[in-house]
Amino acid sequence: MPEPAAIALADVTKRFDGDKPALDGISLAVQPGEFLVIVGISGSGKTTLLQLINRLSEPTAGQVRIGGVNALALDPVTLRRRIGYVFQEVGLFPHMTVAENIAITPRLLGWDEQRQTARVDELLCLVRLDPGYRARFPHQLSGGERQRVGVARALAAGPDVVLMDEPFAALDPLTRDGLAQDYRRLHDALRLTTVMITHDVLEALGVADRIAVLQAGRIIAEGTPSALMLHQHADVRELMLTPRKIADRVGALLAGKER
Ligand SMILES: Nc1ncnc2c1ncn2[C@@H]1O[C@H](COP(=O)(O)OP(=O)(O)OP(=O)(O)O)[C@@H](O)[C@H]1O
Numbered sequence: 001m002p003e004p005a006a007i008a009l010a011d012v013t014k015r016f017d018g019d020k021p022a023l024d025g026i027s028l029a030v031q032p033g034e035f036l037v038i039v040g041i042s043g044s045g046k047t048t049l050l051q052l053i054n055r056l057s058e059p060t061a062g063q064v065r066i067g068g069v070n071a072l073a074l075d076p077v078t079l080r081r082r083i084g085y086v087f088q089e090v091g092l093f094p095h096m097t098v099a100e101n102i103a104i105t106p107r108l109l110g111w112d113e114q115r116q117t118a119r120v121d122e123l124l125c126l127v128r129l130d131p132g133y134r135a136r137f138p139h140q141l142s143g144g145e146r147q148r149v150g151v152a153r154a155l156a157a158g159p160d161v162v163l164m165d166e167p168f169a170a171l172d173p174l175t176r177d178g179l180a181q182d183y184r185r186l187h188d189a190l191r192l193t194t195v196m197i198t199h200d201v202l203e204a205l206g207v208a209d210r211i212a213v214l215q216a217g218r219i220i221a222e223g224t225p226s227a228l229m230l231h232q233h234a235d236v237r238e239l240m241l242t243p244r245k246i247a248d249r250v251g252a253l254l255a256g257k258e259r
């Protein structure tokens with residue numbers, strides 16, 4: 001029998017109070033080991049989609065399956081262990097140290113102190129932060145360092161799926177690209193399945209195996225980065241044109257042409 005999809009959404013709709021649903025009939029499968037990036041403008045439903053996957057919220061209609069099992073049938077603790085989540089705008093607890101923040105899920109799972117400490121050290125090393133950072137508080141870190149802690153925390157219990165909600169959006173482009181590439185290496189080395197959200201097409205092109213474009217609660221296009229570059233949908237073309245314009249400009253500058 002073929003391996004079930006790591007994540008599968010079947011005709012998922014999420015309606016809050018208004019009459020326009022936040023998500024409108026989404027069907028999507030993410031294969032084990034795949035790196036899927038979801039791109040969409042503010043309000044298109046990206047965070048809502050991620051929250052449905054790890055059951056921070058439940059669909060109004062349709063079904064979410066994790067490894068072939070209905071997410072509603074999995075107990076929340078198992079789900080937290082199997083799915084790491086990097087929150088939009090970090091979400092580290094300000095009154096907790098780096099080590100305490102990273103160890104939140106292991107502590108919930110009842111790991112003893114020694115195992116938690118060893119795991120925190122291992123994770124700091126993995127995300128390339130000095131072990132001396134374990135006693136610092138979030139306000140004593142740079143934005144990029146905070147994001148590394150956010151990634152370490154998501155990986156703490158050894159999940160096989162990681163969901164990332166615009167994890168590097170608030171950073172300068174160089175730091176953002178460095179962190180995204182570092183994370184892509186972790187994804188490969190740890191054989192993770194990743195769904196990352198961004199509004200930045202360039203970032204998506206840099207890390208994705210596959211990209212899905214979300215617009216007003218619907219997926220209007222999906223495919224490999226190269227396939228999306230050639231997509232016919234006018235809004236997708238417009239979206240993909242931005243990085244092409246930048247690339248053309250850089251090409252012209254490299255050829256010695258000034259503005
Ligand atoms: N808890 C909620 N109650 C009511 N409406 C909500 C709730 N959460 C989200 N929405 C609505 O659902 C829509 C999608 O919101 P969502 O947060 O998923 O967008 P997003 O794509 O993540 O945007 P951003 O890029 O700004 O983070 C918005 O219209 C939002 O107002």
Ligand SMILES: [Mg+2]
Nearest residue numbers: 046047048088
């Ligand atoms: Mg969001």
